Amino acid sequence: xxxxxxxxxxxxxxxxxxxxxxxxxxxxxxxxxxxxxxxxxxxxxxxxxxxxxxxxxxxxxxxxxxxxxxxxxxxxxxxxxxxxxxxxxxxxxxxxxxxxxxxxxxxxxxxxxxxxxxxxxxxxxxxxxxxxxxxxxxxxxxxxxxxxxxxxxxxxxxxxxxxxxxxxxxxxxxxxxxxxxxxxxxxxxxxxxxxxxxxxxxxxxxxxxxxxxxxxxxxxxxxxxxxxxxxxxxxxxxxxxxxxxxxxxxxxxxxxxxxxxxxxxxxxxxxxxxxxxxxxxxxxxxxxxxxxxxxxxxxxxxxxxxxxxxxxxxxxx
Amino acid sequence: xxxxxxxxxxxxxxxxxxxxxxxxxxxxxxxxxxxxxxxxxxxxxxxxxxxxxxxxxxxxxxxxxxxxxxxxxxxxxxxxxxxxxxxxxxxxxxxxxxxxxxxxxxxxxxxxxxxxxxxxxxxxxxxxxxxxxxxxxxxxxxxxxxxxxxxxxxxxxxxxxxxxxxxxxxxxxxxxxxxxxxxxxxxxxxxxxxxxxxxxxxxxxxxxxxxxxxxxxxxxxxxxxxxxxxxxxxxxxxxxxxxxxxxxxxxxxxxxxxxxxxxxxxxxxxxxx
Ligand SMILES: Nc1ncnc2c1ncn2[C@@H]1O[C@H](COP(=O)(O)OP(=O)(O)OP(=O)(O)O)[C@@H](O)[C@H]1O
Ligand SMILES: Nc1ncnc2c1ncn2[C@@H]1O[C@H](COP(=O)(O)OP(=O)(O)OP(=O)(O)O)[C@@H](O)[C@H]1O
Ligand SMILES: [Mg+2]
Ligand SMILES: [Mg+2]
Numbered sequence: 001x002x003x004x005x006x007x008x009x010x011x012x013x014x015x016x017x018x019x020x021x022x023x024x025x026x027x028x029x030x031x032x033x034x035x036x037x038x039x040x041x042x043x044x045x046x047x048x049x050x051x052x053x054x055x056x057x058x059x060x061x062x063x064x065x066x067x068x069x070x071x072x073x074x075x076x077x078x079x080x081x082x083x084x085x086x087x088x089x090x091x092x093x094x095x096x097x098x099x100x101x102x103x104x105x106x107x108x109x110x111x112x113x114x115x116x117x118x119x120x121x122x123x124x125x126x127x128x129x130x131x132x133x134x135x136x137x138x139x140x141x142x143x144x145x146x147x148x149x150x151x152x153x154x155x156x157x158x159x160x161x162x163x164x165x166x167x168x169x170x171x172x173x174x175x176x177x178x179x180x181x182x183x184x185x186x187x188x189x190x191x192x193x194x195x196x197x198x199x200x201x202x203x204x205x206x207x208x209x210x211x212x213x214x215x216x217x218x219x220x221x222x223x224x225x226x227x228x229x230x231x232x233x234x235x236x237x238x239x240x241x242x243x244x245x246x247x248x249x250x251x252x253x254x255x256x257x258x259x260x261x262x263x264x265x266x267x268x269x270x271x272x273x274x275x276x277x278x279x280x281x282x283x284x285x286x287x288x289x290x291x292x293x294x295x296x297x298x299x300x301x302x303x304x305x306x307x308x309x310x311x312x313x314x315x316x317x
Numbered sequence: 318x319x320x321x322x323x324x325x326x327x328x329x330x331x332x333x334x335x336x337x338x339x340x341x342x343x344x345x346x347x348x349x350x351x352x353x354x355x356x357x358x359x360x361x362x363x364x365x366x367x368x369x370x371x372x373x374x375x376x377x378x379x380x381x382x383x384x385x386x387x388x389x390x391x392x393x394x395x396x397x398x399x400x401x402x403x404x405x406x407x408x409x410x411x412x413x414x415x416x417x418x419x420x421x422x423x424x425x426x427x428x429x430x431x432x433x434x435x436x437x438x439x440x441x442x443x444x445x446x447x448x449x450x451x452x453x454x455x456x457x458x459x460x461x462x463x464x465x466x467x468x469x470x471x472x473x474x475x476x477x478x479x480x481x482x483x484x485x486x487x488x489x490x491x492x493x494x495x496x497x498x499x500x501x502x503x504x505x506x507x508x509x510x511x512x513x514x515x516x517x518x519x520x521x522x523x524x525x526x527x528x529x530x531x532x533x534x535x536x537x538x539x540x541x542x543x544x545x546x547x548x549x550x551x552x553x554x555x556x557x558x559x560x561x562x563x564x565x566x567x568x569x570x571x572x573x574x575x576x577x578x579x580x581x582x583x584x585x586x587x588x589x590x
Binding site for chain 1: 334361375417465470473475502530
């Protein structure tokens with residue numbers, strides 16, 4: 001059996017909230033945001049793992065943590081057969097160039113005082129690579145940008161153009177693993193399709209694996225081999241692309257699917273209640289159309305439905 | 318009644334290659350209480366149009382020709398002081414990159430309450446209550462926690478919703494919303510759009526809704542203007558644009574949607590009802 005490129009076990013990332021009032025401060029109460037709350041996940045070589053979920057569900061935090069831009073609270077991260085969970089920044093450095101990230105905010109992640117040229121080349125130089133002008137030009141053309149843009153500053157580009165710069169910067173390393181966080185969400189359908197094609201092409205050429213993060217299920221389905229659906233810090237359903245697209249099981253996955261707007265069909269998304277369920281039981285309880293009493297007793301485990309399909313829901317016990 | 322009229326707008330940028338014309342004679346209007354969709358592919362001039370109205374073009378850009386009438390007054394004749402009174406109060410904006418328009422050094426609470434105190438004259442307590450309220454309306458139930466955070470501690474979609482909350486907080490006449498829901502999942506997006514529609518109903522706010530997503534635009538806009546390479550190539554009632562697109566680029570846009578749609582349909586077969 002081939003070893004996966006990345007394998008993550010019971011990964012948690014908690015943030016401590018600042019006190020919101022004086023009383024809280026004096027009581028020394030600490031509130032904790034469980035952004036990632038026990039995630040297992042494997043990304044196979046040259047494969048794409050698509051991660052979907054609503055805003056605030058912990059997708060970006062998970063993406064940053066698996067490549068150790070953030071220290072995990074607990075859990076285990078194995079990259080290319082090596083346990084990197086406790087490596088410090090210095091030990092991480094030689095591994096870094098193999099794992100890149102394209103950040104969700106293309107503008108704020110590009111240094112406004114640097115020209116596009118230096119934004120792409122500087123990180124390479126830091127790692128001791130020299131790149132000639134010809135290669136830079138090819139790279140820009142590859143992501144669909146006019147090579148003349150090398151001399152521009154980020155604020156002189158449109159949103160979609162900046163996004164492509166961010167992709168070029170990550171790809172310049174020819175990395176093994178790329179976390180692509182909402183890379184297509186600011187792009188129109190035609191460019192979206194172009195970028196997805198590009199990502200696939202680069203995947204084949206350089207044998208890249210992706211963790212492809214998006215809130216848009218239709219985009220995720222068009223690029224991924226496996227899909228994980230995240231809800232409030234946990235994976236609630238995971239499966240092969242066929243399993244998820246042909247028989248989605250979790251009520252949340254179904255709500256996501258039925259809320260996609262498309263022309264000529266009435267758009268009637270289900271809007272959740274204000275209050276979210278806290279404490280014991282299933283974290284989707286308050287929003288679930290199928291909720292029953294048993295759902296409050298404990299948090300459901302991941303249940304195996306088929307060889308390549310798991311779901312965290314009591315409906316399938 | 319028209320809140321905004323843009324006439325023959327020409328915008329140019331100075332680049333290393335010489336002068337680049339980003340807008341080449343753009344004209345449109347926005348009625349009171351209307352959502353006008355500005356759609357088109359990446360790099361076509363949508364954001365530049367929005368920034369021109371706010372007079373926030375980058376330094377190497379200039380409005381070479383045209384008029385921008387807001388409630389009958391040409392914004393291009395105003396001095397910076399007069400413009401500042403309109404910006405942020407009468408015309409507000411949701412920028413395409415929300416994180417960059419929030420100040421990283423201040424808590425969300427301070428950024429919202431400052432605006433509420435300045436523009437609506439609320440006292441500190443009232444402003445905090447109202448800020449919490451606003452965040453709840455854009456679908457952030459744990460509003461109190463979020464108010465105490467700094468921008469970098471929010472998720473991408475939360476930042477976007479905070480910006481939307483701020484843009485609508487002072488009952489502006491016109492909101493320029495540049496890709497305001499790109500970071501949002503379909504359900505959160507729906508909440509935000511409900512808020513926008515409420516504001517329109519309650520306060521006759523008008524919105525210029527900039528998006529690359531023609532499908533979304535077709536669900537929420539009254540009229541749609543399709544841009545292509547610095548020009549408006551087609552404009553009209555949403556239904557007409559969607560049902561019988563004239564311009565070849567609009568047709569192309571429409572055709573590219575079903576491609577995604579087909580994927581969705583295959584999913585739909587599996588949805589249990
Ligand atoms: N540095 C931080 N400090 C405190 N809380 C944080 C920090 N980063 C993220 N969070 C919190 O963790 C939760 C998950 O955030 P995350 O950015 O991972 O969500 P997301 O799924 O990427 O959402 P979106 O689709 O909106 O980008 C949010 O409640 C957020 O406020
Ligand atoms: N300061 C600038 N200097 C030079 N060119 C610029 C500048 N700002 C924008 N442009 C160019 O003007 C064109 C229109 O940009 P604009 O930001 O309006 O696009 P957009 O339609 O909003 O695209 P997107 O959907 O990608 O955000 C682009 O080709 C862009 O490169
Ligand atoms: Mg995110
Ligand atoms: Mg734009």
